[in-house]
Amino acid sequence: MLKVVNINTYYGRIQVLKNISLNVEKGEIVTIIGANGAGKSTLLSTIAGTNKPKSGQIYLSTTQTSCLSVEKIVRAGISLVPEHRQVFDSLSVLDNLRLGAYHRYGNDKKTIEDDIENIMSLFPSLKGRENQIAGTLSGGEQQMLAIGRGLMANPKVLLLDEPSVGLAPLVVKEIFDILLTLKKRGTTILVVEQNAKAALQVADRAYILERGVISFSGKAKDMLKDTRVQSAYLGAKLHA
Amino acid sequence: MSLANDILQYVLGGLTMGGIYALVAVGFVIIHNVTGIINFAQGEFVMMGAMFMVTLTGIGLPAPAAIILSVILVMVVVGLIEVGAIRSAKRASPVSLVIITIGISTVLRGMALLIWGTNPYKVAPFTEGGPIHIGGASIVPQVLWVIGTTAFVLALTFFLFEYTYFGKALRACVVNKYAAQLMGISPGKMSFFAFIFSAALSALAGIVFAPITFATYDMGLMLGLKGFVAAVLGGLSSTPGAVFGGLALGVIESLGAGFVSSGYKDGIAFVILLLVLFLKPGGLFGTSGSKRV
Numbered sequence: 001m002l003k004v005v006n007i008n009t010y011y012g013r014i015q016v017l018k019n020i021s022l023n024v025e026k027g028e029i030v031t032i033i034g035a036n037g038a039g040k041s042t043l044l045s046t047i048a049g050t051n052k053p054k055s056g057q058i059y060l061s062t063t064q065t066s067c068l069s070v071e072k073i074v075r076a077g078i079s080l081v082p083e084h085r086q087v088f089d090s091l092s093v094l095d096n097l098r099l100g101a102y103h104r105y106g107n108d109k110k111t112i113e114d115d116i117e118n119i120m121s122l123f124p125s126l127k128g129r130e131n132q133i134a135g136t137l138s139g140g141e142q143q144m145l146a147i148g149r150g151l152m153a154n155p156k157v158l159l160l161d162e163p164s165v166g167l168a169p170l171v172v173k174e175i176f177d178i179l180l181t182l183k184k185r186g187t188t189i190l191v192v193e194q195n196a197k198a199a200l201q202v203a204d205r206a207y208i209l210e211r212g213v214i215s216f217s218g219k220a221k222d223m224l225k226d227t228r229v230q231s232a233y234l235g236a237k238l239h240a
Numbered sequence: 241m242s243l244a245n246d247i248l249q250y251v252l253g254g255l256t257m258g259g260i261y262a263l264v265a266v267g268f269v270i271i272h273n274v275t276g277i278i279n280f281a282q283g284e285f286v287m288m289g290a291m292f293m294v295t296l297t298g299i300g301l302p303a304p305a306a307i308i309l310s311v312i313l314v315m316v317v318v319g320l321i322e323v324g325a326i327r328s329a330k331r332a333s334p335v336s337l338v339i340i341t342i343g344i345s346t347v348l349r350g351m352a353l354l355i356w357g358t359n360p361y362k363v364a365p366f367t368e369g370g371p372i373h374i375g376g377a378s379i380v381p382q383v384l385w386v387i388g389t390t391a392f393v394l395a396l397t398f399f400l401f402e403y404t405y406f407g408k409a410l411r412a413c414v415v416n417k418y419a420a421q422l423m424g425i426s427p428g429k430m431s432f433f434a435f436i437f438s439a440a441l442s443a444l445a446g447i448v449f450a451p452i453t454f455a456t457y458d459m460g461l462m463l464g465l466k467g468f469v470a471a472v473l474g475g476l477s478s479t480p481g482a483v484f485g486g487l488a489l490g491v492i493e494s495l496g497a498g499f500v501s502s503g504y505k506d507g508i509a510f511v512i513l514l515l516v517l518f519l520k521p522g523g524l525f526g527t528s529g530s531k532r533v
Contacts, residue, residue: 050418050422071425074422088416099425153423
């Protein structure tokens with residue numbers, strides 16, 4: 001479904017991503033874990049098109065998206081839920097969701113209201129708050145709204161950038177449970193996380209990103225048991 | 241005339257000027273909010289509106305047709321400017337873009353000088369008739385057009401931004417440009433729209449204002465600066481603030497000119513600008529920079 005081939009991305013003269021290749025199959029949850037500054041967010045923003053790779057290709061099914069503008073990439077079916085949620089905080093919950101469907105608003109206005117209903121059933125804590133200003137929601141609710149807004153684009157692949165950041169453990173669990181529900185509904189998900197344990201528990205496969213290079217990849221279940229991963233990303237977390 | 245009558249007269253005159261300033265100020269705010277640019281060519285948009293009106297009524301077009309056509313012409317010119325001069329320099333920093341707008345304003349003023357010369361032009365009022373007496377004050381009927389147009393246009397702007405999907409997308413761009421882009425909202429398209437919409441507001445200001453004063457090629461300079469003062473007074477990012485700023489500036493100027501000296505009229509505006517910048521740099525309606533994370 002999503003295929004990244006030998007991507008190199010720079011910030012000015014600093015190379016952040018070095019020859020990254022990965023793939024995400026339809027219906028999978030794939031996670032990329034790694035420390036701060038490893039290049040996780042850059043990888044997602046390169047896929048979403050807000051950063052342009054210097055070389056390499058990104059394919060969504062058969063479409064090459066790496067040369068497209070952000071708007072066209074959204075239209076093609078890649079939707080990024082950005083780090084720190086970034087909801088439109090002075091707009092209402094409902095407006096946030098509607099704006100998520102911006103690229104298809106002109107064409108299927110009718111289905112959009114149904115889709116909002118769907119999102120609301122997925123996130124019961126947003127129910128009844130349609131007209132509340134998004135900035136007044138709690139962190140967890142804002143994260144749910146951000147995911148809901150991302151889903152409103154009807155993406156083929158949903159990209160999530162650190163959905164757990166700054167949230168209480170219970171809320172983190174709730175968010176990752178929702179990812180499982182989404183998977184059951186057939187959504188393909190690529191999620192970047194520092195919270196390796198939470199991510200590996202729901203993911204099918206995982207990549208480990210270290211200083212711009214994928215150092216390790218495999219099944220999420222195996223990684224949870226792998227001693228190297230445990231000491232670097234799971235155990236280290238406990239002592240941190 | 242009693243003092244009360246004087247005050248009433250000055251306030252009415254001030255509100256008229258203030259309405260014009262408000263329209264220009266709202267134009268500043270819209271462009272600034274969507275693009276981060278302070279567009280110093282705003283006053284020139286006002287001038288173009290007035291000058292196209294002069295030419296179009298001069299060739300015998302009826303006023304309503306001339307008004308619509310003038311607004312459209314200004315929107316077209318500004319649309320070309322946005323694509324040609326602003327968008328093509330999109331990698332430039334906001335400061336560079338602001339300097340580009342100063343350049344645009346000089347170019348537009350120069351072209352207006354070549355086309356229309358230095359003569360002041362008179363535009364006929366939209367409706368005939370003598371002055372209207374309100375209390376002890378009297379106003380020309382055109383003043384009602386200015387106030388009516390301002391109110392109508394501002395209501396329309398409010399409706400657009402608060403109640404339409406497109407307006408919400410624009411606001412999303414203002415609130416969080418990055419996230420808006422991720423929703424597939426094109427900042428380039430929004431910038432284009434902000435420019436032409438703001439141009440339409442300013443053009444209308446020039447058109448309704450032209451019959452009250454004389455239209456000249458350089459009228460935009462002072463109107464643009466006053467509009468900027470009004471926008472800063474309102475915090476530069478708030479539309480209601482800009483409206484308030486415009487009306488307040490108009491009234492203060494008018495009272496100052498009436499009771500102190502009309503020679504200080506323009507000076508008053510800039511003293512206010514300095515005071516606001518020194519004492520309350522966020523503007524009277526400005527929000528603090530803090531934001532919930």
